[in-house]
Amino acid sequence: MQYGNLKTYPVHISYLRKMNSFRLLFLLLVLPLVVEAQKEDYNWVFGAINIVDYDNPDSEWGEGAIPTILTFNTDPPSFFQSREITLDMNYTNCTYSNADGQLLLYSNGMSIHGFDHEPIINGDTISYGPVWNTFVSTTDIGTNEPRGFRLVDGAVFFKQPSSDDIYILYTNFERAVVNNDGIKELRYGSISIDEDGVADIYEKDQVFADSVKSSGLIKCAQHANGRDWWLVQYFDNRMLIYLVDPTGISLSHTQEISFTLQTNKSGRTAFSPQGDQLATYNFSIDDLGSEFVIMDFDRCTGLVSNERIKYRHDNGYAFFSNGVEYSPSGQYLYLTTLDTVYQYDTWQDDIFATEQVVMVWDSTYSIPPNSPDGIIGSRPNHFNQLQRGPDNKIYIAGGAQGYTMHIIHNPDEPGLDCRPENIAIILNTFYLCTMPTFNTLRLGPLDGSPCDTLGLDNHPVSRFRYEQDTLDYLSIDFVDLSYYEPTSWEWDFGDGSSSTLRYPFHAYAEDGAYRVCQTVSNQYSTDTSCDTLYLGVSSLSETEHERHITVFPNPVEDVTRVAFHDYLPQDASIRLYDQSGILKREMTLTGTTTLIDLSGLSSGIYLYEIFDMGERIASGKVVKADHGF
Numbered sequence: 155m156q157y158g159n160l161k162t163y164p165v166h167i168s169y170l171r172k173m174n175s176f177r178l179l180f181l182l183l184v185l186p187l188v189v190e191a192q193k194e195d196y197n198w199v200f201g202a203i204n205i206v207d208y209d210n211p212d213s214e215w216g217e218g219a220i221p222t223i224l225t226f227n228t229d230p231p232s233f234f235q236s237r238e239i240t241l242d243m244n245y246t247n248c249t250y251s252n253a254d255g256q257l258l259l260y261s262n263g264m265s266i267h268g269f270d271h272e273p274i275i276n277g278d279t280i281s282y283g284p285v286w287n288t289f290v291s292t293t294d295i296g297t298n299e300p301r302g303f304r305l306v307d308g309a310v311f312f313k314q315p316s317s318d319d320i321y322i323l324y325t326n327f328e329r330a331v332v333n334n335d336g337i338k339e340l341r342y343g344s345i346s347i348d349e350d351g352v353a354d355i356y357e358k359d360q361v362f363a364d365s366v367k368s369s370g371l372i373k374c375a376q377h378a379n380g381r382d383w384w385l386v387q388y389f390d391n392r393m394l395i396y397l398v399d400p401t402g403i404s405l406s407h408t409q410e411i412s413f414t415l416q417t418n419k420s421g422r423t424a425f426s427p428q429g430d431q432l433a434t435y436n437f438s439i440d441d442l443g444s445e446f447v448i449m450d451f452d453r454c455t456g457l458v459s460n461e462r463i464k465y466r467h468d469n470g471y472a473f474f475s476n477g478v479e480y481s482p483s484g485q486y487l488y489l490t491t492l493d494t495v496y497q498y499d500t501w502q503d504d505i506f507a508t509e510q511v512v513m514v515w516d517s518t519y520s521i522p523p524n525s526p527d528g529i530i531g532s533r534p535n536h537f538n539q540l541q542r543g544p545d546n547k548i549y550i551a552g553g554a555q556g557y558t559m560h561i562i563h564n565p566d567e568p569g570l571d572c573r574p575e576n577i578a579i580i581l582n583t584f585y586l587c588t589m590p591t592f593n594t595l596r597l598g599p600l601d602g603s604p605c606d607t608l609g610l611d612n613h614p615v616s617r618f619r620y621e622q623d624t625l626d627y628l629s630i631d632f633v634d635l636s637y638y639e640p641t642s643w644e645w646d647f648g649d650g651s652s653s654t655l656r657y658p659f660h661a662y663a664e665d666g667a668y669r670v671c672q673t674v675s676n677q678y679s680t681d682t683s684c685d686t687l688y689l690g691v692s693s694l695s696e697t698e699h700e701r702h703i704t705v706f707p708n709p710v711e712d713v714t715r716v717a718f719h720d721y722l723p724q725d726a727s728i729r730l731y732d733q734s735g736i737l738k739r740e741m742t743l744t745g746t747t748t749l750i751d752l753s754g755l756s757s758g759i760y761l762y763e764i765f766d767m768g769e770r771i772a773s774g775k776v777v778k779a780d781h782g783f
Contacts, residue, residue, distance in 0.1 A: 192615070192637065194311070195544055195592045196255040198224040200585040201243045222583040226544045227255045228719040229619050230747050233706045235582055238271040244289070244302030246370075249590040250311035250320065259345065259353060260590075262302030263309045263324045264289060266345070268353045274345065275354035281326040281341060282359070303327070306539055307370035307422060307591045311345075315381045316400040320345040322355070323372050323385070323403075336367050340387065340396075342403055362403040363396065365389060367415055368423075371434070373593055374398065375425040378453040380599025380610040386423070386432060386451075386458075388415040395456040412461050413445050422477045422539065425594045426484035429453045431500060433478045433487055435466075443467045444476075446489065448498075448505055454605035464506045468492065479540035479548050481565035486572070488512075488548060488562065490537035495550065495562075495574065513537070513560065513574040520556030520584070521711075535577060538587045545619055546635055549579075551589045557581050557707075559589075578749075580715065582707040596637035614640035614674045616683040622722045624745040627690060628662045630722075632670075636681075640674035648687065665690025665724065690724040691767040701771055703764060709777035712753040716764070718746045726766045730776070733759060752778055 201221030221239040225232050246263030258269050264286060266277035279286065279300070289301045309324035326339040340363035343355045366387040374383040383398040384406075391414045397406040415421075421436035432451045436444060443465035449458040468476070468491040477490040480500075487498045487505070493515035499508040519532045536553025537560065543549055550560035557580050563573035598612040616636050623629035634643060634656050645653040647660050648668030662668065671684040688694070694701070702719040716728060726743040728750065738760065741750055755778050764772040 192596045193251050193253060193255040193544070194595055195249075195590070196226045196251045197249055197257040198541075198590050199239065199241075199243055199247065199249055199257075199260050200224065200581055200583045200589070201239055201241070220583060222581045222585075223257065224579075225255075225257075228702070229545055230717045230719065231543070231545070232704060232717075232719065233579075233581065236271070239267075240271065240299060241265060241267045242299055242301045243588070244586055245304045245306050245588050246302050246308035246324070247306075247588045247590050248309045248311055248322070248592075258347075258351075259311055259320070259322075261309055261311070261322060261324070262300060263305065264300035264302055266322065266343075266353075266355060269351065275352065276358060277343075277345075277353070277355045280322075280343060280355070280358055281324055281328075283326070283328045285326075285328045285331050305370040306588050307372050310372050310374065310591045310593055312374060312383065312593050314344065314400075315383070315398060318347070320347070321398065321403075323374075325368075325370060325372060326359075326361075338366050338368070339364050340366055340372070363387060363394065363405070366394060369421050369436075371421055371423040373423055373425060373591065375429045375432075375451065375453060375594045376597040376599075377456075378600035378603045378605035379608045380606075380612075381608055383593070384451075384453070384456045386456075388434075390414050393458060397456065406456050409457060411458070413447065413463055415445065424478045424480055424487075424540075425451065426480045426500075427482055427542070427594060427597065428484045429594055429597055429600075431480070431484065432458060433480070435476050435478045435489055448487065448500065453600055454603050462505055466491075477538055477540035477550070479542055481548070481572075482542065482546040483566050486565060486568070488540055488565065490540055490550060492536050492553060495537055495560075497569065497572065499568065510569050512562070512570060512572055513576060516576045518558075518577065520552065520558060539589055541589045541592070544635070546633065549589065551587055552585075553587055555584060555586055557584055577713075580707055580710075580713055580749075582709065598638045601639065611678045612639035612676065613679045614638045614676050614681050616640075616672050616674045616681040618672045618683065618685075620670070620687065622745050626661070627722065627724050628664070630660050630662065630687070630689075632658050632660065632672075634672070634674075636672070636674045639676055641676040642674070644673040644675075646671045646673075662689055665692035667693045688721045690722065691769055691771075693721070694769075694771065703772045705762065705774065705776055709779040710752055711779055712751060714750050714752065714776065716743055716748050716750055721771075722746060723766050726764060726771075729763045729765070730755075731761045731763075733761070735761075752776075 220235045222235050243262050248261050250259040252258045260267055266274050268274045305325055311320055311322050314321050322343050324341055326341050330336050330338050339361050341359050341361050343358040345353050345355045347353050367389050368387045374385045385396040387394045393409045393411050395406050415436055423434045425432055432449045434447045446464045446466050448462045450460040451458055479488050485501050487500050489496045495513035497510045497512045498505050502508050518535045521532050533555045535556050535558045538551040538553045541549050548562040548565045552558045558577045559579040561575045561578035565572050599606050599610045615638050618635055619633050621631045643656045645658055648670050668687045670687050673682040701721050704717050706715055728741050730739045732738050757778050757780050760776050762776050763770050
């Protein structure tokens with residue numbers, strides 16, 4: 155699988171200091187169009203650094219606590235670990251990448267770090283107070299590190315309207331803890347970026363909402379004018395709707411609703427990619443049950459309507475194990491509970507009647523770092539937060555703590571055709587049940603609406619990826635990832651063939667390097683992106699750069715993942731040798747991503763070679779570790 159018009163080599167955390175990516179917004183102020191790169195969600199940080207080392211009880215740092223970055227600058231996504239990251243991403247987790255897809259900011263709701271993995275200016279502490287101090291750990295090297303507030307969806311970054319700066323919105327629950335009344339504050343800070351890429355937070359800890367009962371739920375939807383943002387929060391049986399515009403953040407209006415949000419409970423919320431629907435699942439353990447609510451949302455007025463409510467009685471252990479997320483088209487809504495993933499068809503009149511189970515817990519467990527017997531502290535690989543990636547797949551965090559992530563590969567397909575995959579990704583990092591929170595990205599103005607008043611137009615941006623058939627290596631599915639309202643699609647497959655379908659399938663006649671181009675259009679403009687598809691082993695002669703093939707995790711406990719990032723294999727395999735050169739295992743690789751089971755091998759260092767049609771195309775070392783890495 156590859157992304158069109160994206161470079162396909164390993165991405166490292168670096169920054170061109172002469173570049174100020176935030177000047178892109180200047181174009182919005184001068185030209186009546188929407189042209190932002192929309193790569194804010196291209197890097198996800200996973201890290202639970204302060205984990206007990208069972209071999210050294212005085213130490214809080216274990217090998218399995220080295221943070222991992224998942225980057226979507228390649229497809230399949232690439233992974234790498236970084237010891238430079240010192241911020242513990244406990245539950246609150248938000249990241250922000252620049253227009254080139256490079257990680258720029260990340261936060262756990264207590265501190266903000268920049269691209270150099272150091273606290274930004276004035277960003278070492280945010281939302282400071284007595285409660286802040288209760289979530290700080292003293293490390294084995296004598297420093298105090300904020301572990302992060304225990305709120306999923308507790309903070310988010312996004313551009314300030316009509317500004318080069320960035321907002322961070324975050325929840326402070328000092329009063330909720332001290333008074334036990336469930337009432338929280340919402341705060342914001344403004345972050346400026348200078349021409350050298352140095353970030354500075356000013357107006358820090360500014361309170362814009364002092365009485366909300368939402369637990370996290372910080373996600374914003376684009377206003378119909380294509381510039382401003384809506385934020386929805388709850389207080390008992392009222393919705394508080396905040397407007398973020400060039401004048402700041404203010405309460406736009408309140409609206410009575412037909413249910414009462416439970417106090418001091420964990421919840422999730424999601425806007426549809428089109429911004430016309432809002433789903434909330436708020437976990438509760440009272441007799442009434444948890445509120446699962448689906449509402450229509452008006453991007454012009456910020457009003458909700460057509461409330462549909464289902465009270466669920468899910469496992470009480472699932473206090474943090476729940477999530478909601480929409481498919482790219484907005485047709486299907488997914489909900490996770492402790493051990494089950496459900497799908498709902500939102501285009502039907504009775505949405506809840508369409509409920510289908512698409513994934514269940516497979517009864518496997520993750521073992522924490524350095525567990526002495528592989529049992530102490532083990533965590534079931536349950537389901538948790540959902541997040542749609544820039545590749546339009548839905549990623550599911552593991553429940554509570556663990557190494558695993560799950561994927562829904564085709565979320566716009568009904569039932570099991572959505573291709574759910576249990577434990578599709580295994581990280582080296584033992585992380586805490588969360589992934590970064592993002593707003594409804596890649597959504598422009600609602601053209602022709604009464605609020606389409608700023609002269610901004612949806613000029614389409616072309617973007618695509620492709621996926622190889624695991625049974626026929628010459629057969630390719632092309633997936634459209636374009637945004638800003640394209641209405642027509644034209645494909646040139648590089649072999650003389652073409653298509654006008656949005657999601658075409660194409661079978662090539664033979665190996666080779668093919669220049670594939672996608673052109674998208676609407677009433678305002680046209681955009682084209684291209685990428686070279688290297689298909690089969692004979693295509694290797696068409697390029698001089700070394701193949702980008704990754705083996706991750708490495709070290710590996712039992713299962714690792716071999717991924718081809720810029721080349722589509724024909725008949726690939728991997729061979730593992732011990733250090734004396736004895737062949738220990740040989741396995742077939744199918745498609746661009748294959749999970750490899752190394753269970754049964756002794757711990758130690760192994761040499762691997764990857765072949766395609768008998769030709770060696772990659773080699774390296776893999777470390778087989780004991781349980782818990």
